[in-house]
Amino acid sequence: xxxxxxxxxxxxxxxxxxxxxxxxxxxxxxxxxxxxxxxxxxxxxxxxxxxxxxxxxxxxxxxxxxxxxxxxxxxxxxxxxxxxxxxxxxxxxxxxxxxxxxxxxxxxxxxxxxxxxxxxxxxxxxxxxxxxxxxxxxxxxxxxxxxxxxxxxxxxxxxxxxxxxxxxxxxxxxxxxxxxxxxxxxxxxxxxxxxxxxxxxxxxxxxxxxxxxxxxxxxxxxxxxxxxxxxxxxxxxxxxxxxxxxxxxxxxxxxxxxxxxxxxxxxxxxxxxxxxxxxxxxxxxxxxxxxxxxxxxxxxxxxxxxxxxxxxxxxxxxxxxxxxxxxxxxxxxxxxxxxxxxxxxxxxxxxxxxxxxxxxxxxxxxxxxxxxxxxxxxxxxxxxxxxxxxxxxxxxxxxxxxxxxxxxxxxxxxxxxxxxxxxxxxxxxxxxxxxxxxxxxxxxxxxxxxxxxxxxxxxxxxxxxxxxxxxxxxxxxxxxxxxxxxxxxxxxxxxxxxxxxxxxxxxxxxxxxxxxxxxxxxxxxxxxxxxxxxxxxxxxxxxxxxxxxxxxxxxxxxxxxxxxxxxxxxx
Numbered sequence: 001x002x003x004x005x006x007x008x009x010x011x012x013x014x015x016x017x018x019x020x021x022x023x024x025x026x027x028x029x030x031x032x033x034x035x036x037x038x039x040x041x042x043x044x045x046x047x048x049x050x051x052x053x054x055x056x057x058x059x060x061x062x063x064x065x066x067x068x069x070x071x072x073x074x075x076x077x078x079x080x081x082x083x084x085x086x087x088x089x090x091x092x093x094x095x096x097x098x099x100x101x102x103x104x105x106x107x108x109x110x111x112x113x114x115x116x117x118x119x120x121x122x123x124x125x126x127x128x129x130x131x132x133x134x135x136x137x138x139x140x141x142x143x144x145x146x147x148x149x150x151x152x153x154x155x156x157x158x159x160x161x162x163x164x165x166x167x168x169x170x171x172x173x174x175x176x177x178x179x180x181x182x183x184x185x186x187x188x189x190x191x192x193x194x195x196x197x198x199x200x201x202x203x204x205x206x207x208x209x210x211x212x213x214x215x216x217x218x219x220x221x222x223x224x225x226x227x228x229x230x231x232x233x234x235x236x237x238x239x240x241x242x243x244x245x246x247x248x249x250x251x252x253x254x255x256x257x258x259x260x261x262x263x264x265x266x267x268x269x270x271x272x273x274x275x276x277x278x279x280x281x282x283x284x285x286x287x288x289x290x291x292x293x294x295x296x297x298x299x300x301x302x303x304x305x306x307x308x309x310x311x312x313x314x315x316x317x318x319x320x321x322x323x324x325x326x327x328x329x330x331x332x333x334x335x336x337x338x339x340x341x342x343x344x345x346x347x348x349x350x351x352x353x354x355x356x357x358x359x360x361x362x363x364x365x366x367x368x369x370x371x372x373x374x375x376x377x378x379x380x381x382x383x384x385x386x387x388x389x390x391x392x393x394x395x396x397x398x399x400x401x402x403x404x405x406x407x408x409x410x411x412x413x414x415x416x417x418x419x420x421x422x423x424x425x426x427x428x429x430x431x432x433x434x435x436x437x438x439x440x441x442x443x444x445x446x447x448x449x450x451x452x453x454x455x456x457x458x459x460x461x462x463x464x465x466x467x468x469x470x471x472x473x474x475x476x477x478x479x480x481x482x483x484x485x486x487x488x489x490x491x492x493x494x495x496x497x498x499x500x501x502x503x504x505x506x507x508x509x510x511x512x513x514x515x516x517x518x519x520x521x522x523x524x525x526x527x528x529x530x531x532x533x534x535x536x537x538x539x540x541x542x543x544x545x546x547x548x549x550x551x552x553x554x555x556x557x558x559x560x561x562x563x564x565x566x567x568x569x570x571x
Contacts, residue, residue: 008137009062012073015130016058019080020051022123023252029119031102032094032111042259043101050252057244068241070134075226075245077131082188082219083253084124088211090117096209098192100264101256138238176287177243178320178425181227183280184250185421188216190273190414192257220421223250227284228317228428243288250281314433315373321426322364322384325419329391330357332415337394338401339410347397349390352539353416356390359383359535364426367433377433378514378521379528384430385506386532388423389473390539391416392499399495458565459515462526465558466511469533472552473500473507503536507555514566522566530559 024047027039054076061069089097090113102120103111223246230242254277261270333353338344363383366376398413507529514525533556540549 005066005137008133009066009070012070012130012133012137013058013062015126015133016073016076017055019123019126019130020055022119022126024048024051026116026120026123027102029116030114031090031099031116031120032097033114039102040100040256040260040263042263043256046256046259047101047252050248050255054248054252057248061241065237065241067138067235067237068244070137071230071238071241072245072248073134074131074138075230075242076249077128077134078222078226079219079246079249080124080127080131082215082217082222083249084121084128084215085218086212086215087117087121087124088215089209090120092211093209096212098212100193100268101260104264175320176283177227177230178317178324178422180243180246180280180283180287181224181425182324182418182422183276183283184223184227184246185220185280186418187250187254187273187277187280188220190276191271192254192273193261193271194269195267219249219253221424224421224425225428228321228425228432240288243284247281247284247288250277250284254278254281314429315367315370315377318377318380318426318429318433319364319367319373321422321429322360322367322380324364325384325387325422325426326357326361326364328415328419328422329353329387330361332412332419333357333394335412335415336410337398337412337416338407340407344401344407344410347394347401348543349393349397349539350412352390352535352543353394356387356535356539359531360387373433375520375524377430378510378517378524379531380430381427381506382503382510382525382529382532383535384423384426385503386536388420389496389499389503389536391420391423392495393539395420396495458562461558461562461565462511462515465529465555465562466507468551468555468558469507469529470504472533472537472548472550472555473504475548475551500536503532507533519566523563526559526563526566530556530563532556533559 024044027044027047031039054072057072058069061072086097090099094103094111094113094117102116226242226246230239254274257270257274261268261274330353333350336344337347337350360383363376363380366372367380395413395416398409398416401407402409510525510529514522517525533552537549537553537556541553
């Protein structure tokens with residue numbers, strides 16, 4: 001290991017020690033006052049044990065397994081960004097912080113943040129700094145010129161998984177990673193507690209105050225991003241370290257809730273979010289376990305390890321995530337998305353979500369088949385983005401519905417939220433699969449790769465199509481009860497507007513890529529854009545569409561013409 005990298009890892013480990021200690025000590029200092037009850041000793045003990053495990057993992061692997069320690073620290077730092085934002089709720093209105101493991105609010109006065117809240121926030125920020133340093137250590141090109149590559153200790157079979165190289169030994173890790181990521185991310189979206197108490201309300205993320213909701217959403221996205229990146233890593237220790245870091249983060253959030261709920265009495269119980277987090281942690285821990293089957297032939301271990309790739313794992317991960325998002329959204333569209341004591345009208349858009357889910361499911365299945373995955377992958381990003389935009393329309397109705405007294409999200413609404421989170425994993429995995437495809441094509445090329453020079457009419461049609469879809473996505477796409485729906489001119493943007501903005505950004509990126517891609521990939525990307533734009537336009541027009549939906553439909557026609565033109569001009 002080089003001296004500079006060792007120094008960065010040492011600094012990162014020091015911040016981990018400081019952060020873990022602060023998170024544990026915060027309960028003893030006093031997070032808020034006045035309170036009905038202080039920290040639950042069982043919860044504090046669980047936090048202390050998990051903090052010790054984190055410190056032991058980082059310090060123990062700093063020299064012998066630096067990649068594992070750095071990846072675990074980077075994962076903890078990424079999730080700690082969201083946790084630090086949730087700590088801000090202690091300073092704005094501690095009563096709504098829902099930290100039953102730290103204090104039980106009283107009915108006589110609203111608690112005010114104490115010194116322990118400052119210590120807790122500082123601890124999470126220290127973990128964020130540790131994560132940044134760990135990322136810098138991982139980003140250094142030490143595996144290209146590091147003298148440690150000559151260390152015989154690196155020949156330990158535990159450093160690599162035989163399943164990555166042995167086609168006769170199938171790797172089940174993608175399934176465990178996908179299940180664990182979905183469960184871990186959904187643990188922050190689902191209620192942490194089920195409460196009948198008049199003071200401790202424990203709302204879901206959709207009904208939580210802004211710091212709490214924003215922090216948990218950031219933590220969920222960080223979990224998905226870290227898991228997706230780790231699943232596409234070619235270095236076994238990076239994969240295992242990132243997964244172990246996520247496991248510890250999820251356990252630090254969810255495990256202390258068990259003794260806290262047990263000590264709170266009969267009116268408060270553990271919620272589905274806590275159980276989902278524990279299930280996700282178990283799945284990710286199983287995925288982080290090294291493969292048991294050893295290699296018989298170790299003579300090739302000293303080969304050019306940096307150039308080795310994981311083969312079809314990015315495509316499999318993307319396919320599983322697409323299929324999971326489609327199933328969740330499809331089932332959610334069939335179940336009530338809103339619930340109340342009386343009758344609740346069903347919001348529009350659920351039929352479009354069901355149709356979109358079937359299309360996305362087909363794409364996901366094709367990505368799981370190695371014969372079709374490289375050809376289908378360029379068409380998947382715009383289709384996935386359109387799927388998210390269609391689901392976001394229904395989620396916006398859920399957000400508006402929960403603002404009415406007595407109305408709460410139904411099971412279908414929760415499934416749609418999780419479907420969007422899984423779609424984020426699919427998007428990251430698709431990006432990794434694209435890099436894998438490009439690397440494979442360049443590696444098999446017999447000469448230098450020449451980018452195709454396409455005629456000016458192709459460029460004009462491509463950008464005109466993209467402009468039509470972008471303009472149509474930014475304008476009002478539908479009318480709701482005779483009133484124009486949300487668009488970019490209204491602030492704050494709702495879920496529906498954010499979904500269309502993301503879709504427009506993906507279309508622009510896809511257009512820029514297809515103009516420089518080879519013919520087969522360019523045609524696939526154009527076909528995917530046509531399907532995606534046509535689907536969103538049809539969904540808007542069938543439900544009281546406005547000018548925005550019509551313009552998007554024109555863009556869909558342009559994308560179809562572009563696919564045909566690319567086929568003819570590149571022959």
